[in-house]
Amino acid sequence: MTRSLLLVAAFVSLAAPARAAGLESLSLTSAGAFEAAAGVQGVRTTLAASALRVSGRPYFGSLTGSQGGAALDLRFDRRAWSVVGIAKSGSVDLRVDHAATRITGFAGTAPVQIAFQWHPQRMAMRGTAMGSPLELIVDFDSAALRGHAAGAPVQVAYDKATGSISGSAKHLPVRLSYDRISGRLHGTIGGDRVEATLMNLEIGDFLQYFFLFLS
Template sequence: MIIHALCLIAALAGAAPLESVSAAGAGGFAFRSFKFTPSAAVAAAPQAAALPRVGTITGGMNHSPVDLSFDRRAGRITGGMNLSPLDVTIDHEAGTIKGGANLSPVDLVFKWSPEKVLMEGGANHSPVKLLVDWKAGVLEGYANHSPVRVEFDLETGKLAGYANHSPIDLQYDKVSGKLTGGMNHSPVDITLVDLDLYDFLTYFFLFLK
């Protein structure tokens, strides 16, 4: 038992510190890889360092295949969806997200607190202002030339609201990683591997069309 405890302490001490970037919980890509640890997820933070370097989202939505890779070490999201290539870089020092997605430039800045993340700028040829309030369970603002409001429950995996001038009704299964339902007037059937709802909600602008 003593040897096991010493090994565990050594492993945790040698783990790379979490760095800050976009504000999700211990389950989120940006938050686990860059120090973003909302209060509700503090207890889970030590496990974050053990996560695989790359998480993926695959399947279909917006009447298009989805194949995305989230590289924690590089702070980069690449792949394709909405019938277009996607390549964005998260700079946690500058507090920016830049690149291209949905055949549009992405130029965003974000501000983080343990309970919220605010993202502002431009994407999808539209002004963007999205605020995720983890404690209240609400994502709201505007993007894609449309008001956005999504109420979510991270425990049950239920998301409901509206965006892109269409209703949102989604259900996330923590065991399988599947997110199903409908948004953007299209069925959604995608699978998140080594990612979760924190990532989907934080980078919500990517999934609009």
């Protein structure tokens, strides 16, 4: 093993205990149950796993259009691991730190502080966004989202056969249609009409940042 590989191995092994604090450091009573439900208990994002997530995918993606008459223009950078732009809540500036397993920044005037645990099949998130607590699980295999955000239950699922995204959020219906070829996403989230286009993004990316559309 070369000296550089030994250094990388040492870094990963030293970083693991810090990441192991992960969601537990938030001192939430439901931490164990939440991780078990997510199916990510004991699984931590490593630098190698982060690299695999980018492999074969464009570095840049976007979601543009409108929600409830307000502009949507979100830019995803998989090299800087950032999401910046405009959503209904206002300006968005988020950074993803895989080593610390944190998503931090601002959405509108409110801070975003989210701890996450990532697994190839699912991702668990817990923290605050837009001034409200958030606990969400994204299932990438089934393209589904469940949990709580903005003080209310969230249950959304994507049907690959029909292209429909349906469920509820904040006690209001979610009814969207997604065309995987054109990237067009349209329908309603709550009472808001949505007309948008996803470029170089997958439904899993949209569900991961669904909380930005719940303001």
